[in-house]
Amino acid sequence: MIEMNDKVAIVTGASRGIGAEIARQLAAAGGKVVLASRKIEPLAELAAEIEAAGGEALPYACHTGKQEQIEALVAASVERFGKVDVLVNNAATNPYFGPMMNIDDAAWDKTFEVNLKGYFAMTREVVRHIQGRKGTGSIVNIASVAGFMAMPLQGVYALTKAGVISMTKTLSVELGPDIRVNAIAPGLIDTKFASALTQNQQILDIVMQKTSLKRVGQPSDVAGAALLLASDAGGYFTGAVLTVDGGWSLG
Ligand SMILES: NC(=O)c1ccc[n+]([C@@H]2O[C@H](COP(=O)([O-])OP(=O)(O)OC[C@H]3O[C@@H](n4cnc5c(N)ncnc54)[C@H](OP(=O)(O)O)[C@@H]3O)[C@@H](O)[C@H]2O)c1
Numbered sequence: 001m002i003e004m005n006d007k008v009a010i011v012t013g014a015s016r017g018i019g020a021e022i023a024r025q026l027a028a029a030g031g032k033v034v035l036a037s038r039k040i041e042p043l044a045e046l047a048a049e050i051e052a053a054g055g056e057a058l059p060y061a062c063h064t065g066k067q068e069q070i071e072a073l074v075a076a077s078v079e080r081f082g083k084v085d086v087l088v089n090n091a092a093t094n095p096y097f098g099p100m101m102n103i104d105d106a107a108w109d110k111t112f113e114v115n116l117k118g119y120f121a122m123t124r125e126v127v128r129h130i131q132g133r134k135g136t137g138s139i140v141n142i143a144s145v146a147g148f149m150a151m152p153l154q155g156v157y158a159l160t161k162a163g164v165i166s167m168t169k170t171l172s173v174e175l176g177p178d179i180r181v182n183a184i185a186p187g188l189i190d191t192k193f194a195s196a197l198t199q200n201q202q203i204l205d206i207v208m209q210k211t212s213l214k215r216v217g218q219p220s221d222v223a224g225a226a227l228l229l230a231s232d233a234g235g236y237f238t239g240a241v242l243t244v245d246g247g248w249s250l251g
Helices: 017-028 040-052 067-081 105-132 155-175 201-209 219-230
Strands: 008-012 032-037 056-061 086-089 137-142 179-186 241-244
Touching: 008 017, 008 067, 008 105, 017 032, 017 040, 017 056, 017 086, 017 219, 032 040, 032 067, 040 056, 056 067, 067 105, 086 105, 086 219, 105 137, 105 155, 105 179, 137 155, 137 219, 155 179, 179 219, 219 241
Parallel strands: 008 032, 008 086, 032 056, 086 137, 137 179, 179 241
Antiparallel strands: none
């Protein structure tokens, strides 16, 4: 059993899908969790579920592309729990599906704002807090296999995920030895985000042909890896990118 030992973790994009399951697993392992995404209602519901199961959770509305909201999120986390030890950067967006050459500037900017600048700005705020109290910590970035594969029709999304992988490696060097920085690269996971892919039989057949485990992943498949990297059980991981894709990217 992996223990979080009262560590305080902010999970972005926690209202559903992969982020919600990561928050559940961190809380079940004894972590105190701050649940962040734009809409408060689903976060409040998840916080109630976690507290009913004996955990501790703070729901907090935050757009992770907005610096002032990020600062308010970290301040509220410290006010409630006294500190932050772990950040799971998970909130991402993919507003455009189509040939890369045809993306407009607004969709490009939104994708970069949330998926890359948002991950960086969240990391900077949490790292300043951890370093300010001379503490230790763990940053877990949810990237994607899209960051190291050709990804026709999702090219700009993939570009931001490649950026997340690059940022993970550089920051793991710059922030050691006190702060570990790792990434997870999920394959196709059964969430709202991926429903356009999981409900398209043609796309599903192509992915499954190359997926050794012959199934779409579940959010819990990713959450187990996040718990490992967030906790002391993952204490010698830094700069790592854990692929959680049932073998798809090998095929
Ligand atoms: N599902 C897959 O197949 C797959 C594969 C590889 C990687 N991933 C990655 O896994 C992560 C989670 O994806 P998912 O599939 O769980 O997606 P999801 O079910 O659509 O959940 C996305 C979460 O992000 C939040 N969010 C979106 N924009 C936000 C913003 N600007 N600020 C704050 N929160 C925001 C959403 O809540 P609100 O709408 O309330 O803000 C929601 O909680 C993403 O980084 C994604 O790129 C997913």
